Amino acid sequence: MRSNLQPTSNPVIANAxxxxxxxxxxxxxxxxxxxxxxxxxxxxxxxxxxxxxxEFPPNPAVTxxxxxxxxxxxxxxxxxxxxxxxxANFTVVINGSTKWPVTxxxxxxxxxxxxxxxxxxxxxxxxxxxxxxxxxxxxAPPCYSSTGSSSVACVNDVPVLTVSFTNTGLLSDQFxxxxxxDPASPATxxxxxxxxxxxxxxxxxxxxxxxxxxxxGHMATVVGSYGVAPKCAPATTIPDTTVPDTTIPATTIPATTIPATxxPDATTPTTQVASQPGLTTSxxxxxxxxxxxxxxxxxxxxxxxxxxxxxxxxxxxxxxVVARRAVRRG
Numbered sequence: 042m043r044s045n046l047q048p049t050s051n052p053v054i055a056n057a058x059x060x061x062x063x064x065x066x067x068x069x070x071x072x073x074x075x076x077x078x079x080x081x082x083x084x085x086x087x088x089x090x091x092x093x094x095x096e097f098p099p100n101p102a103v104t105x106x107x108x109x110x111x112x113x114x115x116x117x118x119x120x121x122x123x124x125x126x127x128x129a130n131f132t133v134v135i136n137g138s139t140k141w142p143v144t145x146x147x148x149x150x151x152x153x154x155x156x157x158x159x160x161x162x163x164x165x166x167x168x169x170x171x172x173x174x175x176x177x178x179x180x181a182p183p184c185y186s187s188t189g190s191s192s193v194a195c196v197n198d199v200p201v202l203t204v205s206f207t208n209t210g211l212l213s214d215q216f217x218x219x220x221x222x223d224p225a226s227p228a229t230x231x232x233x234x235x236x237x238x239x240x241x242x243x244x245x246x247x248x249x250x251x252x253x254x255x256x257x258g259h260m261a262t263v264v265g266s267y268g269v270a271p272k273c274a275p276a277t278t279i280p281d282t283t284v285p286d287t288t289i290p291a292t293t294i295p296a297t298t299i300p301a302t303x304x305p306d307a308t309t310p311t312t313q314v315a316s317q318p319g320l321t322t323s324x325x326x327x328x329x330x331x332x333x334x335x336x337x338x339x340x341x342x343x344x345x346x347x348x349x350x351x352x353x354x355x356x357x358x359x360x361x362v363v364a365r366r367a368v369r370r371g
Contacts, residue, residue, distance in 0.1 A: 099147065101129035101169040105177060107157070109184035109211045114157035116179060118167065121150045125171075134166040157181060159259050186210040189254055189264035193244070195273035200244040202270075206254050206263045208232035214256050216263060221251035244270040 105118045122129035122145040131143040135155055145151045157163055160181045167175040189206035208214045211234055218240050219227040230238045244250070247270060254264035 097124070097126040099125040099127045099129040099145075099171055101131060101145065101172045103131065103167045103169075103172070103175040105165055105167075105175070105179070107163070107179050107182040109182050110156075111212065112156065113159040113184055114161060114182040116155040116157055116163045116165065117152060118155070118165070119150065119152050120145050120167075122147055124148065129169055129171065131167055131169045136164050159185065183210050184212050185214055185256065185259040185261070187214065187216070187256055187261065187263045191252055191264050191266045193250070193268075193270055195271060198273050198275060200246060200248070200270040200273050202242045202244055202250065202252070203239065204241075204252065204254060204264055205237060205239045206232075207237040208234055210234060215258055217255050217257060219253050219255075221249070246270060246272040246274055 100123050102121045102123065103118060105116060108115050108117060116135065118133065120129070120131050120143050125147050127147065129145045131145070133140040133143060133153070140153075140155070143151055143153060155163070157179075158181075162181045163179045165175070165177050165179070186209040187206060188209055189204070191202065191204045193200055193202050195201075202220070204218065206216055208216075213231060213233050216230045216232060216238065217227050218230065220242055223242055225242075228240070232238055250266060250268045250270060252264060252266040253262065255262055
């Protein structure tokens with residue numbers, strides 16, 4: 042290199058110039074050596090073998106879980122490739138259907154979501170080179186679920202309907218209450234997960250019950266009831282009318298005693314019959330005349346009976362006399 046310094050007779054300046062020129066020469070030599078070393082190293086590296094993916098293979102892994110959206114259940118699968126120099130390739134089969142393959146680069150993560158619908162579960166099988174096959178089964182997540190009940194009871198002599206329903210799902214849900222004949226129906230209630238709603242309605246005795254509680258978002262009937270309300274009003278009681286027994290006192294009729302009637306023996310006086318030739322005469326006693334008053338006391342009907350008896354007796358006596366006479370004559 043040519044110097045721009047002019048010769049000088051000053052020794053100090055001359056020495057300084059020589060030192061600068063020497064340093065420049067040393068710098069040029071170091072630069073040349075460094076370039077040579079770099080060239081040698083580059084040649085060495087260019088001929089050396091590189092690390093491959095087979096020497097540092099991928100490290101795949103899989104996890105899965107279910108969750109809920111407003112459209113129903115979702116299966117979420119997480120694919121990872123922690124380390125290695127090559128990508129991890131995953132094959133996914135859900136419920137027997139092969140999905141699109143998933144590729145994850147080294148030290149990367151990929152999450153895929155597979156819808157399951159309102160009531161769908163999932164059988165999952167995932168395979169990849171470098172890991173054991175992942176197999177798992179998932180039930181349908183309870184995104185929309187509910188329970189309900191109804192009852193009727195008499196309250197203060199009035200039938201009262203009580204309806205309760207609970208959101209047992211993982212998402213908020215809407216319920217529609219409808220009772221036939223109820224002016225406040227239909228009524229809509231939105232319940233958060235775990236929340237319960239109770240509805241009461243007064244009915245009339247013997248009224249028909251047609252009740253329905255639905256969750257229209259997922260077409261579910263929560264409570265359905267049909268029947269007849271009980272009769273709760275107290276029955277009208279008519280007091281019993283007691284009619285006392287009518288007792289007719291026994292009528293005692295005194296016995297009628299008929300006094301014994303004594304009829305005295307009748308004394309038949311002797312009757313003198315004139316003798317006639319050829320006849321044998323005899324005497325027959327004649328009974329003295331008997332009067333009724335001598336036989337019975339004067340008692341009305343008793344007198345008449347006595348008269349009849351006496352008349353019959355006298356007639357009998359007369360007949361006997363006539364008979365005897367006839368016998369004699371004969």
